[in-house]
Amino acid sequence: MPAQIDIEEKLALAGYVVDPALGMAVGLSLDMSRPLLLEGEAGVGKTEVAVSLAKALGTRLIRLQCYEGLDVSSAIYEWNYQRQILAIKASEKFAANASDLEAQLFTNQYLLERPLLAAIRQEISPVLLIDEIDRADEEFEAFLLEVLADFQITIPELGTIKAISVPHVILTSNQTRELSDALRRRCLYAYVDFPDVMREMAILRARMPGLDEEFAGQIARFVHELRLQDLKKRPGIAETLDWCAALTGLGVRELTGAPEMVHQTLLCLLKTQEDSKKLTPELTAEIVAGTA
Helix, strand or coil, X not given: CCHHHHHHHHHHHCCCCCCHHXXXXXXXXHHHCCCEEEECCCCCCHHHHXXXXXXXHCCCEEEEECCCCCCHHHHCEEECHHHHHHHHHHHHCCCCCHHHHHHHHCCHHHEEECHHHHHHCCCCCCEEEEECHHHCCHHHHHHHHHHHHHCEEEECCXXXXXXXXXXXXXXXXXXXXXXXXXXXXXXEEEECXXXXXXXXXXXXXXXXXXXXXXXXXHHHHHHHHHHCCCCCCCCCHHHHHHHHHHHHHCCCCCHHHCHHHHHHHHHHCCCCHHXXXXXXXHHHHHHHHCCC
């Protein structure tokens, strides 16, 4: 069975409905042991790819959340200074040799693993999610290239630590800044867009078993039309699921029969005051009418 079809089925069982292009990208990334860079707007489900992939493969998910100022101590390792200081104080009673003490202090016993180091020390290949790499500084991005090149990390006090098993790496980017050509060359690439109506229906029914197919279609069509509006922040898949849960919890089973309730629950989909003002009751009713 082709890799992309196999992984599509596995991801579906894990609750993630993937389109064929993304299924191909994930399948090739696994087969070729290459990092996969996923770009797209916030809310399209990039992070969920890694979460679902870990479930599908039955392996550990290790997540590195990127941010401005991310450094080695937060991403790779740091020493447990408090324990080292306690060990030094304890050794003073026995007048320990300085060189012997130093050798004892810089061992795995005092090493604190951060996501990148933890990922290469797993017996079974984990899924390593490097989330929102575009938020990290360019300096960190350059350092990350070295790690992804050989999957090994050098710790001055311990030497070079090579990967026990090569992790399945997924990087995500919301495109807040342009990533380097060097990083792009290192990775396979896929752009993740908002789902079309049919796929969003499938996502709703996969995540909410028992949901009526017609109602799922109405919700998917409404959200699709809503995303076509001139909004500051278009609702993502998570917002669609929240809205569906709110409607079903309120007993709504058909959008056209409850336009006021639909409008009142748009707080699940619209996350800025500007967007909320744009969606007047009249516009909401118009969109609802188009979902029938």
